Amino acid sequence: MSQKQILNTENAPAAIGPYNQAIKAGNTLYVSGQIPLIPETMELVSTGVADETHQVLKNVQAILEHAGYTFEDVVKASIFISDMQDFATINEVYAQYFTGNQPARECVAVKTLPKQVNVEISVIAWKD
DSSP states (O other), rough: OOOEEEEEOTTTOOOSOOOOOEEETTTTTEEEOOOSOTTTTOOOOSSOHHHHHHHHHHHHHHHHHHHHGGGGGGGEEEEESSSSGGHHHHHHHHHHHHSSOOOOEEEEEOOOOOOOOEEEEEEEOOOO
């Protein structure tokens, strides 16, 4: 039986609560929800939902890469948005990162997100 491994990288925002950026259990990587924080400054991107989504996915990518995974290894994505009116814009940016082997996913509109951001994304990745 393999142990779980806690993973954190300076290339993604530090956790702002009692959690880790990711946990690897066996061949599966669970990446915590990422919001549009710039890792170096911990400042929020606030120049529109497209820019926010790019930053969120850059943060996800940094964590995946730190663990030795890529977007191609993602099997499940969860997207939380504050306004379903932003769905098309978020989906357009998302498609730039998941260019092949798209994962299963859901997109849910929620009342509020941490720090009042517009988008948060978490993923589960797996590879042999």
